Amino acid sequence: MSSARATRQREVIAQVIEQAEGPLGVPEIHGRARQILPRLGIATVYRTLKLLTEQRQIHAVAVDGESLYEKTGQGHHHHFSCERCSRVFTLHVCPVDLPGGTVFAGGFLVRSHEVTxxxxxxxxxxxx
Ligand SMILES: [Zn+2]
Ligand SMILES: [Zn+2]
Incomplete structure (x- = not known):
């Protein structure tokens, strides 16, 4: 594979994740990227996700036991999972009033939280 082609594939996959409404699973990333690169293979998607993760451009999050990928550097946010269409969205609101440093009875020091x-x-x- 030419390096120009590899670069183009990487750009398209990064762009799909960047522009998504929320974190995406591998089949969804593959499907969206193939609208731009019809011959893109699933092995290339996996290889590119690994590379982008190593470069810290994206990271994996677990939603409903599935590994989904989203861009890094979005700050504090939560995920919204639609029960009808199964899409996952990123919400920049926090439903939890729980400042870091909160200590629960027994000495449990809270540093962060995850909510879906x-x-x-x-x-x-x-x-x-
Ligand atoms: Zn929906
Ligand atoms: Zn929060």
Whole structure:
């Protein structure tokens, strides 16, 4: 494979993740990238995800037991999983009023938290 082609594949996969509404699973990344590069293989997707992860451009998050990939550097955020269409969205709101440094009874010092919200996305929610 030419290095120009490898660079193009890497750019397209990085762009798919960058522009997504939330973290994406491998099949979704593959599907979206193939709209731009129809001959892109799944092995290339896996190899590129590994490389982008090593370069810290993206990282894996676990949602519903599945590994999904999102860009790094988004700050504090949470994920919203749509129960109807199964898409996962990134929400830059925090539903938890729990300042870092909170100590629970017994001496449990809280440093961070993860929350996944479940419901219906704007496309799937009944229109008012
Ligand atoms: Zn939905
Ligand atoms: Zn939070």
């Amino acid at each position: 919200l479940y419901g219906l996305c704007p496309t799937c929610a009944p229109q008012a």
